[in-house]
Amino acid sequence: MKEDRNNDLTWWGTFKLDIEKNKEWHIGPLKLIIKRLKNEWQIAHESADIFDSMDFSWEIKDTEEQPNIYSNNSRYILHDITGQLIVAPRLADRSIVSRPHIPFNLAANEEIVLYVSSPLWIDLNVGTTHLKSIAIQRLSDTWFGPSTLEGEFCYASTTHCRLNYDDLPRRSHKAITPVLIRNQSKTTLLLERLNLPIPLLPLYTSLSGQLWTPQITLTREKDGDMAELTINNEPPTEIDSVELVSEAREKLHDNILFRAFNTVFS
Amino acid sequence: MNNLWSDVINFLSSENIWILIRACILVVVGIVIARLVSSTLIKLVSNKIDNHRLMLIKRGSYYLILILFFVSALRELGFNLTVLLGAAGVFSVAIGFASQTSASNLISGLFLVAERPFTVGDVIRVGATTGEVLTIDLLSVKLRTFDNLFVRIPNESLIKSEVTTLTRFPIRRLDILIGVAYKEDLKKVRATLDDVSNKNPLCLEEPKPLYIFQGFGESSLDIQYSVWAKREKYIDLKNSIHEEIKNAFDENEIEIPFPHRTIYTGIETKPFPVNMIGDTK
Numbered sequence: 001m002k003e004d005r006n007n008d009l010t011w012w013g014t015f016k017l018d019i020e021k022n023k024e025w026h027i028g029p030l031k032l033i034i035k036r037l038k039n040e041w042q043i044a045h046e047s048a049d050i051f052d053s054m055d056f057s058w059e060i061k062d063t064e065e066q067p068n069i070y071s072n073n074s075r076y077i078l079h080d081i082t083g084q085l086i087v088a089p090r091l092a093d094r095s096i097v098s099r100p101h102i103p104f105n106l107a108a109n110e111e112i113v114l115y116v117s118s119p120l121w122i123d124l125n126v127g128t129t130h131l132k133s134i135a136i137q138r139l140s141d142t143w144f145g146p147s148t149l150e151g152e153f154c155y156a157s158t159t160h161c162r163l164n165y166d167d168l169p170r171r172s173h174k175a176i177t178p179v180l181i182r183n184q185s186k187t188t189l190l191l192e193r194l195n196l197p198i199p200l201l202p203l204y205t206s207l208s209g210q211l212w213t214p215q216i217t218l219t220r221e222k223d224g225d226m227a228e229l230t231i232n233n234e235p236p237t238e239i240d241s242v243e244l245v246s247e248a249r250e251k252l253h254d255n256i257l258f259r260a261f262n263t264v265f266s
Numbered sequence: 267m268n269n270l271w272s273d274v275i276n277f278l279s280s281e282n283i284w285i286l287i288r289a290c291i292l293v294v295v296g297i298v299i300a301r302l303v304s305s306t307l308i309k310l311v312s313n314k315i316d317n318h319r320l321m322l323i324k325r326g327s328y329y330l331i332l333i334l335f336f337v338s339a340l341r342e343l344g345f346n347l348t349v350l351l352g353a354a355g356v357f358s359v360a361i362g363f364a365s366q367t368s369a370s371n372l373i374s375g376l377f378l379v380a381e382r383p384f385t386v387g388d389v390i391r392v393g394a395t396t397g398e399v400l401t402i403d404l405l406s407v408k409l410r411t412f413d414n415l416f417v418r419i420p421n422e423s424l425i426k427s428e429v430t431t432l433t434r435f436p437i438r439r440l441d442i443l444i445g446v447a448y449k450e451d452l453k454k455v456r457a458t459l460d461d462v463s464n465k466n467p468l469c470l471e472e473p474k475p476l477y478i479f480q481g482f483g484e485s486s487l488d489i490q491y492s493v494w495a496k497r498e499k500y501i502d503l504k505n506s507i508h509e510e511i512k513n514a515f516d517e518n519e520i521e522i523p524f525p526h527r528t529i530y531t532g533i534e535t536k537p538f539p540v541n542m543i544g545d546t547k
Contacts, residue, residue, distance in 0.1 A: 097471075097472070138467050139467065140464070140466075140467045140469070140470070140471050141467060141468060141469075141470050141471070141495075141496060141499075142470050142471035142472045143436075143437055143470050143472055143473060143494065144472070148435060148437055148473060148494075149435055151436075153436075153496065156471035156472070193472075
């Protein structure tokens with residue numbers, strides 16, 4: 001069947017399914033089967049328990065397998081004549097906490113750009129109807145805050161944040177976020193953990209299918225864990241010819257003070 | 267009959283009628299003003315204060331104003347208030363002695379509402395009873411236990427004793443007590459436990475799981491391994507992680523021993539004599 005997609009380098013795009021036809025996606029640990037019936041769409045998925053996030057591959061194929069071979073099943077009743085399934089990548093629904101491989105000190109009046117990658121969700125839509133959102137990789141829950149009494153729920157990133165752009169592996173099931181950290185306080189910042197407000201970011205794709213978010217700037221003006229958060233309105237400069245893939249889950253209206261660093265637990 | 271009628275007419279045409287009318291007007295005006303003031307107060311502060319305090323303010327202001335107007339009406343009618351107050355004083359002492367517990371409950375309830383250790387919807391544990399708070403009333407707090415029973419707890423006992431609010435903080439720690447056999451390598455046990463908690467997505471990565479060596483037990487090495495979870499996921503984590511620890515220990519051949527007793531036959535090194543009786547098939 002004819003596929004209308006961005007390009008062959010991506011697992012997302014618009015796919016046409018005929019009635020009584022099934023299509024299967026394998027993206028990293030996620031296995032997904034979608035079946036179209038006359039007035040119904042069926043979605044079934046399963047995730048592998050063990051997944052080596054450095055060795056990523058994906059595959060899309062037509063299949064005779066039925067959705068009931070996977071454990072998570074859902075059915076959607078829709079009167080749709082086009083058969084166009086829109087598969088879109090989305091960023092995480094919570095903030096993500098990541099760490100540098102070895103904690104480093106950022107002296108007063110210094111700044112640095114880090115690159116953090118975060119796993120993606122798959123959004124399945126038919127026309128304007130949203131069917132389901134599925135996480136490609138289930139991340140571990142974690143708590144980020146000054147104590148066990150206050151803070152926020154986040155995901156713990158499985159990868160480290162990196163200083164060198166070239167060290168960054170390019171994987172199309174993850175989005176890259178450049179983070180500019182400015183230490184404008186009088187004390188050195190020991191960076192052990194970094195909390196990023198991923199739901200506030202939109203998602204862009206480069207020509208090669210690598211997904212990026214705009215740059216975030218965290219300005220630390222006083223001692224402590226708080227920083228002023230600014231999100232660039234434009235796509236990141238590290239890539240050319242970008243296309244907006246999805247909007248931010250939540251909008252940031254003004255610059256806010258955000259708890260971005262460390263937090264020490266006893 | 268005629269006398270009664272002429273008495274009534276005399277009364278109606280005398281000065282006293284105006285006093286009576288004034289008194290009635292005072293009472294009626296008092297009711298109207300009390301209602302007005304209490305509902306205005308409610309509208310002003312309803313956004314900032316929860317339902318119980320709101321109710322207290324509403325009732326309190328209503329009755330206060332009503333009593334003021336009522337007392338003025340009584341003075342207008344010519345009652346000697348000093349006598350009334352004296353009688354009221356004696357009456358209230360008598361009532362007070364009779365209703366000690368209820369008064370104590372009432373006052374405890376006021377303190378509870380002011381202090382707010384818990385609100386409607388929280389889950390609390392009082393003594394051996396755990397349940398969800400349905401209402402906080404003047405004299406008591408009503409709970410629904412998890413097996414769907416209705417429990418009434420007097421406010422007085424809540425003020426006097428320890429109350430645990432289970433739903434106050436967002437995350438909760440699960441303490442897992444494990445005993446491993448004396449022959450086991452503790453480094454390997456710790457690594458296995460850390461591996462299990464890393465893989466379980468419900469187990470929070472931070473705060474980090476806590477490993478404490480509790481002591482050299484009678485039959486095993488006693489370890490406490492504490493992991494954190496989102497409060498709502500506490501039960502899910504408890505079930506999944508115990509199962510995962512058991513599986514991981516089985517895979518790594520780490521033994522959780524049964525209680526041991528060692529029996530000696532007098533001379534330590536000689537084994538127990540055992541005789542087989544019957545067929546050995």
